[in-house]
Amino acid sequence: MELFFQQLTNGLAIGGIYALIALGYTMVYGVLKLINFAHGDLFTLGAYIGFTLLTSFSLVGKMGPLPTLALYGLLIMGLVGVAGIVLERVAYRPLRSADRLAAVVSALGASIVISNSIMLIYGARFQVYPHHLLPDITLNMFGMKVPFLRMLMLVLSIVLMAILYLFVQKTRIGTAIRAVAIDHGAARLMGIDVNRIISIVFFIGPALGGAAGFMVGLYYGQLNFMMGWLYGLKAFIAAVIGGIGNIPGAMLGGLLLGVIEALGAAYISIAWKDAIAFFVLIIILIVRPTGILGERVADKI
């Protein structure tokens, strides 16, 4: 039983990261009906910007680790958010009226450009975050040894997601986002500046992805210019499981995917864990094609 809970917490921590990245996919899909394939690379960008910040000038000595990292985290979210806006302007806005396929190809192209730019700037070898920035405490909870940092990662992910959810549900801009996600034309008629809302979405989604990248870099330490590919794919799967276009769905999908992977690896076979996760995806899609919290598709009469 203890093993079960240990693996469960392992899975939840990984799932938190998937959920953060999945939010980026789901929000962009919601407003543009486009899968932003470059999102995984924005996640990588966040990790690398964090690396640059930490290795070029470190305020850790002056301010202590937690405030410094919090400051860097906000800085990274801002920078990656801006990168997201630039991405949208350059790669997606010109194709707004074109075929959907053109936008998809553009997204793939953007992904290649970003990941290769990172490779050219930072080199093809692994980069490693400085070790021992945060204390290596291991908490003893209910008889399980849980590293404090994993708990922190999970808690931060949930906090960020909660903030986003409240933002989308309770504020005017959030309402505008939801309106644009339903229909661009109708939103315009209501006086919403659709382009501005899309830019905001492209700020928030990548900002969360960048935050996830920073956390992954801090916790696992190892960076590679291709790391966004696998995370992006898993997060996309998570978003689809939860219902693409649906924000609570992305959160649920991410956590669920992390847990399924962990439990599948623990109880069935490690080598097959990805196969198991994707098998579950197939089952869910067969039973509920729009995902667990599925997108409500309005009937056109």
Next chain:
Amino acid sequence: MKRLMLFVAAILMAFSSGTVFAKAPIKIGLMCPETGSWASEGQDMEKIVKLLAQDINKKGGVLGRRIEIIVEDDGGDPRTAALAANKLITRGIVAVIGTYGSSVTEATQNIYNEAKVIQIANGSTAIRLTEKGYKYFFRTCPRDDEQGKVAAKTIKHFGFKRVAILHDNTTYAKGLAEETRHDLEKAGGVKIVFFDALTPGERDYTTILTKLKSENPDVVFFTGYYPEAGLLLRQKKEMGWNVQFIGGDATNNPDLIKIAGVDAAKGFMFLSPPVPQDLDTPQAKAFLKAYVAKYHSYPSSVWAVLSGDALLAIVKAIRGTHSTDPDKLAYYLHYKLKDMPGLTGKISFDAKGDRVGDLYRVYKVDAKGHFVLLPRF
């Protein structure tokens, strides 16, 4: 006017081809992972091979001709490698050096063999690569059956009774894991409590480590590559688990220490041919001096040094046969090249193309992150 332009263009082309007035260089390909998970290996390979080629050219070249090294990136991935191989065979190369990663090399063997290009791999130890009867394939690196034997011997020597074996489903790692398991079962006296694979390229291995821990092994033998080994060591330390890890030869790379951190890597043991600093042949010492003079550091990987040996073997074969005909070169390399003094020792190839000799030693990582060679036992 048009005719004049055509005439000028023709003259320019004749001059620019350069070979009109000089002997054509001998082209040798280098296929290596310049990008991807093993970029540090590929970049070292390029540095070493180019340094050696420069040296040879300075001393007059081969058969009076310069050597030209043509580099293609295989990305550490079989698909990219197949593309790289197809590109290289159209460039008129006599032979190709490469590569690191048995599954990557395997994807290109057929391409080179059909094009009759000699291929000498430097970092591909999977057994089956030389069991396919490819006449033009050789390797300067040892083979995993030797490594499996040394692994089993090492595990028994240290008295471990409960053994967990972890691989990553690549050609090399799975082969080595199965060899070791076979040798351990034959030797008897140990129990294999775990045998499974992880997915390379991931970051989070806590699930696997938790599962491993629940099986309570005395030692974990990980046959995968150094990026994953580094992460495993680091995450194992975070879990507070102190089990001994032994790695196969693909964990031999200084980036391992970088990724795992010096604390987590301390005490880690691995099997490997001797690392560059421990090479003791006079050629090696002279070469290392030249390398340090040019690049201001030692080569980090013995696999890259083995690519240097591959170049030396090719050059010796061309000089020995006075030709660049692939069949003559292959015959020479199989049967006439005996105990050529190379950087890593004496080089000879057997009829299958494998390197003859026993190379594997055991290394341990000390508290400062240095690789310490353990004495033979």
